[in-house]
Amino acid sequence: MLGDCIENLRKAGPLVHNITNAVTINDVANVILACGARPIMSDEPADILEVTSICDALNINMGQLKKYTVEGMFLAGKKQRQLGHPVVLDPVGVGASSFRRETATGLLGEVDFTVIRGNISEIRTLALGIGNTAGVDAAVQDRVTEETLERVIPFVKAFSGRTGSVIAVTGSIDLVSDSSTCYVIRNGRQEMGKVTGTGCMLSGMMAAFLAANPERELEAAAAAVCTMGHAGEIGWCRMQEGEGNASYRNRIIDAVYNMNGEILNKGAKYELR
Amino acid sequence: MLGDCIENLRKAGPLVHNITNAVTINDVANVILACGARPIMSDEPADILEVTSICDALNINMGQLKKYTVEGMFLAGKKQRQLGHPVVLDPVGVGASSFRRETATGLLGEVDFTVIRGNISEIRTLALGIGNTAGVDAAVQDRVTEETLERVIPFVKAFSGRTGSVIAVTGSIDLVSDSSTCYVIRNGRQEMGKVTGTGCMLSGMMAAFLAANPERELEAAAAAVCTMGHAGEIGWCRMQEGEGNASYRNRIIDAVYNMNGEILNKGAKYELR
Amino acid sequence: MLGDCIENLRKAGPLVHNITNAVTINDVANVILACGARPIMSDEPADILEVTSICDALNINMGQLKKYTVEGMFLAGKKQRQLGHPVVLDPVGVGASSFRRETATGLLGEVDFTVIRGNISEIRTLALGIGNTAGVDAAVQDRVTEETLERVIPFVKAFSGRTGSVIAVTGSIDLVSDSSTCYVIRNGRQEMGKVTGTGCMLSGMMAAFLAANPERELEAAAAAVCTMGHAGEIGWCRMQEGEGNASYRNRIIDAVYNMNGEILNKGAKYELR
Numbered sequence: 001m002l003g004d005c006i007e008n009l010r011k012a013g014p015l016v017h018n019i020t021n022a023v024t025i026n027d028v029a030n031v032i033l034a035c036g037a038r039p040i041m042s043d044e045p046a047d048i049l050e051v052t053s054i055c056d057a058l059n060i061n062m063g064q065l066k067k068y069t070v071e072g073m074f075l076a077g078k079k080q081r082q083l084g085h086p087v088v089l090d091p092v093g094v095g096a097s098s099f100r101r102e103t104a105t106g107l108l109g110e111v112d113f114t115v116i117r118g119n120i121s122e123i124r125t126l127a128l129g130i131g132n133t134a135g136v137d138a139a140v141q142d143r144v145t146e147e148t149l150e151r152v153i154p155f156v157k158a159f160s161g162r163t164g165s166v167i168a169v170t171g172s173i174d175l176v177s178d179s180s181t182c183y184v185i186r187n188g189r190q191e192m193g194k195v196t197g198t199g200c201m202l203s204g205m206m207a208a209f210l211a212a213n214p215e216r217e218l219e220a221a222a223a224a225v226c227t228m229g230h231a232g233e234i235g236w237c238r239m240q241e242g243e244g245n246a247s248y249r250n251r252i253i254d255a256v257y258n259m260n261g262e263i264l265n266k267g268a269k270y271e272l273r
Numbered sequence: 274m275l276g277d278c279i280e281n282l283r284k285a286g287p288l289v290h291n292i293t294n295a296v297t298i299n300d301v302a303n304v305i306l307a308c309g310a311r312p313i314m315s316d317e318p319a320d321i322l323e324v325t326s327i328c329d330a331l332n333i334n335m336g337q338l339k340k341y342t343v344e345g346m347f348l349a350g351k352k353q354r355q356l357g358h359p360v361v362l363d364p365v366g367v368g369a370s371s372f373r374r375e376t377a378t379g380l381l382g383e384v385d386f387t388v389i390r391g392n393i394s395e396i397r398t399l400a401l402g403i404g405n406t407a408g409v410d411a412a413v414q415d416r417v418t419e420e421t422l423e424r425v426i427p428f429v430k431a432f433s434g435r436t437g438s439v440i441a442v443t444g445s446i447d448l449v450s451d452s453s454t455c456y457v458i459r460n461g462r463q464e465m466g467k468v469t470g471t472g473c474m475l476s477g478m479m480a481a482f483l484a485a486n487p488e489r490e491l492e493a494a495a496a497a498v499c500t501m502g503h504a505g506e507i508g509w510c511r512m513q514e515g516e517g518n519a520s521y522r523n524r525i526i527d528a529v530y531n532m533n534g535e536i537l538n539k540g541a542k543y544e545l546r
Numbered sequence: 547m548l549g550d551c552i553e554n555l556r557k558a559g560p561l562v563h564n565i566t567n568a569v570t571i572n573d574v575a576n577v578i579l580a581c582g583a584r585p586i587m588s589d590e591p592a593d594i595l596e597v598t599s600i601c602d603a604l605n606i607n608m609g610q611l612k613k614y615t616v617e618g619m620f621l622a623g624k625k626q627r628q629l630g631h632p633v634v635l636d637p638v639g640v641g642a643s644s645f646r647r648e649t650a651t652g653l654l655g656e657v658d659f660t661v662i663r664g665n666i667s668e669i670r671t672l673a674l675g676i677g678n679t680a681g682v683d684a685a686v687q688d689r690v691t692e693e694t695l696e697r698v699i700p701f702v703k704a705f706s707g708r709t710g711s712v713i714a715v716t717g718s719i720d721l722v723s724d725s726s727t728c729y730v731i732r733n734g735r736q737e738m739g740k741v742t743g744t745g746c747m748l749s750g751m752m753a754a755f756l757a758a759n760p761e762r763e764l765e766a767a768a769a770a771v772c773t774m775g776h777a778g779e780i781g782w783c784r785m786q787e788g789e790g791n792a793s794y795r796n797r798i799i800d801a802v803y804n805m806n807g808e809i810l811n812k813g814a815k816y817e818l819r
């Protein structure tokens with residue numbers, strides 16, 4: 001059951017190193033605290049190796065990517081994997097520039113990511129970058145819907161097989177997959193897209209779930225996705241008249257703060273494919 | 274009617290590129306989502322040209338100005354204008370250092386800004402920087418009040434004439450002016466000054482309004498100012514006992530999220546001079 | 547009475563320069579506004595000397611330390627002390643890397659800090675860095691409790707004596723001490739540790755208290771600590787069902803916004819040792 005994963009997380013209280021963008025860095029820190037872990041942020045190459053060495057997991061987020069942080073991403077990513085710790089890649093907006101695409105391709109070549117989490121457009125860009133076949137790519141549209149599911153799941157499994165990473169594709173339906181098993185998750189609300197950083201928060205929280213649930217990578221990643229989605233549902237139920245996306249942000253993080261194994265087991269909506 | 278402008282914005286959902294400071298960057302992203310647009314942040318010169326090329330508008334904010342971002346401001350500003358898209362300049366604290374003044378003067382020389390938005394002190398600093406006449410400057414004090422209005426409006430119209438930009442001066446009374454027509458706006462509340470970033474949020478939102486209302490620059494800029502001010506009024510009405518500036522920030526963004534043409538038309542308080 | 551200190555602060559409205567991390571920079575700005583002061587953020591060496599020269603106090607925060615900001619810390623720190631203004635050092639995570647330790651040691655050597663504020667682990671790292679005796683260090687554990695108080699207070703007084711700075715150690719019990727007198731403060735709640743940035747906010751606010759209460763450094767620093775701790779108590783009382791750390795953050799800042807001398811005098815819990 002996925003509920004075990006968050007109970008393990010609250011017991012372990014892992015320290016999660018985040019190399020992330022300034023836009024959502026505060027929300028990432030607060031959601032990591034909310035789920036029972038502890039955040040530390042460092043993106044200075046002079047600082048990063050020592051900081052990452054005392055951490056239990058690493059979250060690399062490419063949003064607002066800057067040249068000076070790229071070196072640290074490579075250093076920290078390789079170090080964490082040497083230590084046997086989980087590393088998450090969030091390739092934010094990777095299709096937006098060749099600088100981002102080249103950085104992502106380089107990282108995929110040198111760091112053995114535990115999970116790669118993005119929307120379908122970002123995941124497709126990564127797959128193209130490492131030379132995926134045209135036929136498969138052409139079949140994958142920018143939205144994961146009930147209609148496209150049959151085509152997207154094999155693509156995601158294949159990409160997991162080629163990278164060795166669990167692939168988490170989030171959207172109106174979320175997929176969390178290794179090369180053989182795919183969690184199809186139907187938690188969350190469309191209005192979460194009106195809050196900046198729900199994806200960034202999920203990636204940070206996922207690193208925490210992975211650290212506290214070793215050797216259950218697929219399940220831990222799925223539990224993180226269900227936690228975020230269900231928190232979005234709970235938070236929406238608590239919205240008062242006149243509230244909007246700023247209050248919703250707080251209510252989502254608050255719902256993560258109050259999440260436990262029982263709530264998650266009851267609220268998680270998924271099937272295995 | 275100004276209400277059309279926000280209705281157009283919600284239909285168009287433009288992508289707004291922001292080069293902005295770390296202090297308020299999260300609020301800028303959330304308010305852009307709240308008004309119906311989509312934000313993207315990039316300030317890395319290696320990334321910025323490609324990112325800005327897929328956007329519909331640009332917001333350049335000089336708060337916490339850093340050397341490494343200046344090059345990107347020039348690149349993105351010129352590119353957006355070549356594409357015929359609106360560009361907003363927010364000269365935050367431009368009077369605080371020669372580095373900021375020189376950057377602003379350089380930008381004014383090379384980028385044909387659609388709107389320049391600041392407080393009266395910032396706007397005056399810019400006017401001095403491009404060699405405004407002493408007589409006019411001397412007449413402009415640091416506050417726009419009913420008493421100083423007669424002197425400030427001609428100054429703002431003249432500065433618009435010289436720059437070719439719409440000038441938006443925000444304070445206890447807000448002015449949005451081209452060289453011939455000035456909106457004198459009396460929305461907003463004094464307590465908004467206790468929330469960091471209400472000016473930054475306005476500039477980001479203004480870029481979105483401009484993108485969705487081409488060839489109505491003056492009206493679109495005025496609609497953005499009225500939206501922010503009226504959201505401040507609505508948000509204040511919803512304050513509960515014991516709340517302060519942190520809750521007020523959320524309530525202002527929430528009110529933008531719930532703003533529509535009808536609410537804006539009823540709430541906007543302005544005259545043309 | 548400590549209540550005078552916040553009344554003086556609301557009257558003076560000092561301008562506080564912050565060189566701080568991106569994680570909590572927005573909260574630092576809002577809490578400085580909440581307590582009646584005005585924040586300005588600049589960390590660009592080309593900008594920093596002019597900015598700091600118009601300010602009344604400086605807050606140097608080493609969180610997420612970056613190479614490019616270090617030069618500015620030295621420049622601004624020395625300039626502010628030449629001007630006779632208070633400077634606070636917040637050595638966030640100073641034990642996490644040699645880059646942070648060396649920067650802190652360098653700063654301690656060149657800037658005569660008014661207050662150094664950190665947790666016991668950070669303060670101990672600083673003391674070791676300037677060559678404290680092993681015997682004293684060994685006695686100081688990573689937590690300040692009723693049991694360890696007898697050993698920690700002499701350590702803190704000795705460190706104040708050696709640095710000439712007021713030392714503020716925050717934790718479950720807070721200590722604010724010069725070389726002879728130590729405020730032992732029992733405000734605050736454990737749940738504040740689940741909100742990122744409560745320490746950063748306190749340091750920014752402390753610089754404001756110091757600026758508005760010259761020649762009462764020890765009392766002003768203690769008043770800032772009691773204000774933050776009591777705001778944490780008030781904010782917690784106002785929490786609604788289903789709320790968590792995101793709402794708590796807002797409620798803490800809101801409580802600072804509504805703090806006055808009377809509330810602080812009634813709520814401050816401290817003894818002198």
